[in-house]
Amino acid sequence: MARDKGSSVDRRNFLKTAAAGSMATLVASPTPVSARWPVPRRTMTPLMSKQAETDNPAAADVLTTDRPGSDFMIDVIKSLGIEYICANPGSSFRGLQESVVNYGGNKSPELITCCHEESAVGMAHGYAKIEGKPLGVFAHSTVGLQHAAMAIFNAYCDRVPVYLVLGNTIDATQRRPGVEWDHSVEDAAAMVRDYIKWDDLPISLTHFAESAVRAYKIAMTPPSMPVLLVADAELQENPMGENAGLRIPKLTLPSPPQGDSGAVAEVARLLTAAENPVIIVDRTARTAAGVTLLVELAEALQAPVVDLAARMNFPTRHPLNHSDRGHELIAEADVILGLSVTDFWGAVHSFRDQLQRSSHSITSAGAKLISITAGDLYMKGNYQDSQRYTEVDLAIAADAEATLPSLIAAIKRLITGDRRTVLQRRGQQLAADRQELLDQARTAATYGWDASPVSTARLSAELWAQIKDKDWSLVSDVAPGMSNWPLRLWAFEQHYQFIGGAGGYGVGYGAPAAIGAALANRKYGRLSVNIQCDGDLMYAPGVLWTAAHHRIPILNVMHNNRAYHQEVMHLQRMGNRHNRGVTRAGIGTTITEPNIDFAKLAQSMGMHAEGPIADPKDLGPAIQRAITVVEGGDPALIDVVTQPR
Amino acid sequence: MSLSGLRLYPLSVLFAGALIVFAGALASAQNVKSVPKAIGSPTGDAESGRRIYSSRGCYECHGGEGQGSILTGPRVGPDPIPFPGFVRYLRQPAGQMPPYTSKIISDAELADIHAFLKSLPRPRSAKSVPLLND
DSSP states (O other): OOOOOOOOOOOHIIIIIHHHHHHHHHOOOOOOOOSSSSSOOOOOOOOOOOOHHHHHOOOOOOOSOOHHHHHHHHHEEEEEOEEEEEEEOOGGGGHHHHHHIIIIISSSEEEOOOSSSSHHHHHHHHHHHSSSSSOEEEEEEEHHHHHHHHHHHHHTTTTTTOOOEEEEOGGGSSSOHHHHHHOOOSSGGGGGGGSSSSSEOSHHHHHHHHHHHHHHHHSSSSSOEEEEEEEHHHHHBOOOHHHHHHHOOOOOOOOOOOOOHHHHHHHHHHHOOOOOEEEEEESSSSHHHHHHHHHHHHHHHHHOOOEEOOOOOTTTTSSTBBBHHHHHHHHHSEEEEEEEEETHHHHHHHESSSOOOOEOOOOOOTEEEEEEGEEEEEEOOOSSOOOOOOOEEEEEEHHHHHHHHHHHHHHHHHHHHHHHHHHHHHHHHHHHHHHHHHHHHHHHHTTTTTOOOHHHHHHOOOOOOOTTOOOOEEEEEEEEEETTHHHSSSSSSSSBBBOOOOOSSSSSOOOHHHHHHHHHHOOOOEEEEEEEHHHHHTTTTHHHHHHHHTTOOOOOEEEEEEEEEHHHHHHHHHHHHHTOOOOTTTTTOOOOOOOOOOHHHHHHTTTTEEEEESSGGGGHHHHHHHHHHHHOOOOOOEEEEOOOO | OOOOOOOOOOOTTTTOSSSOOOOOHHHHHHTTOOOOOOOOOOOHHHHHHHHHHHHTTTTHHTTTTSSTTTBBBBOOOOOOHHHHHHHHHSOOOOSHHHHHOTTSSSSHOOOOHHHHHHHHHOOGGGOGGGGGGO
């Protein structure tokens, strides 16, 4: 920052050279104000002048430091094991950014250049779903956080940790005139506080270290959510001092909360005795162990699992995966166990969106409802992602995955020889039913098989044929756009093979989350596959450049139905409800005239791309060519013109 | 409409926007009190029906070939339910489907759509499609 020599108080120099001596003067003698406080001279030296450029600087005017506070901040962030920082550059965190790339060697964390803060947070969201830990995001004070807000909301609703560090200049007297005032804010976190878990504004480096470690701990403790630290620009840029006595606190992650042992025993009793139990899973498996535990639970009970698929919870071709007939099973069930189900009410009710909205329970009389969810441990009121209140018979406020070992053990203790025989018979019937569901899905896929635009079933089948023998990971959602075809046709087995949806249904999540997940998959050599909706990509397509620039290998296959199709259907509903018909439902909802050439868009950002492909016969060879590129370490995109759903 | 067979997604996702015509739904529709008088099975124009099926947005939920979607609306061709039940359900749907009153689509147009749905080709068996056998 350029300053007029001798004309005003520079806080850094004032503190360093004058404070102690001046204080005695202030207290002891009645000197004039002009002697106590430096007063600006009337004649200001121009910022750029020959004199200013050639004169010897004043001895006290220290212009450099080898030990900025931001170096220590980066050491703290390194200690947390954060691999990457996603950021669109902003001056309020210029100190931190310089420390990442120079002092930190741009390694663990490495800076990932993003073209929009929403993309940066979206990438962090996808990364965390694969890696199980947060990725850092630097955001620029007011405007950067405003851009990031929707993506933060998605991560909050999806219970995913994101580690946000926000630049800001707290001390008004240190702000550069002009832009820095617009990019400073009194309470920066206020605009997102409703949908983050915790925030702090450290005012010293020691404070920063403690809050940074605390923030990580809070973000990672279920229910996980984004956290935000404000990094004051002065704290970043000022020297940390020779003997600052700084240290990095030890991080100890808490064990996730497990269910009360008495309540768990009662759940085990109800489930073991049930004739038609159903297990509903949603945001359940936080880790790979969660998938294994859910399989063990279902097999112990020989009970069907209905997967609402906010995560990869349960192998899709397992004989006990009956997600395709969830409604029917829930209606027949005598005990319904919901494990981290976000919308339990919606799972056990039918809701009709006609002129008179109506709903009714679909459960059988006397059916027992049990919930185990960390959602009961944390709730905010303003944003209504809590969904409707569910009347359950037994509620355990705990992390479902952490509670599964004790629940499984309790169930196994209760299953006697006779009961085991009954359960095995139930399992045999369920296995036969599951095979029938798969056959039905395959038959359903044949309708419209050769259609142009390409059917979503055909697209899914063509993709599956090319990836099934590889170590693949689907880094996108499958509903609603893809009509769940991948979950119906593909054999998902590993936790990293599916990441679920946005959480808050905020469009614009898909592309950055997929690329963030692919970034996490890169070091494992996995083939990341993203089925990418057109409307979603158009929010911030610059993330394609980020993938190309950082060589993040990912196969993007466009589900290009040339519309915000969900909204087309909403307009149809309104048009019909108001007796005006549907012929104008495309106004304001479709993305045509002109059609977007996504292949050219991707090519312009340095990515291999083909398309548009509307004939299904052309799809398989194009996918093969793109996979060759991706396996070489680069991203690729295929634009497929598709059926709406 | 029975949601049987659908995955349990929020209503905003499970949106049925156009024609939902299938056996379960028909059973519900037949219980509706105020339904139009029974209509015979007129001979519709399949080619005209294809155009109407597209322009009135039927394909938005049921697909361009009537193949349906597990989330938005079931398959409607090539074997639609008989025409009288077809009309009854569209006029007074029991489930999520938006109602298509006679103000916005005539019986004659529905007959054309019905003819189009009947004309759709029957697909090959899944077992004969290599991509659907792994």
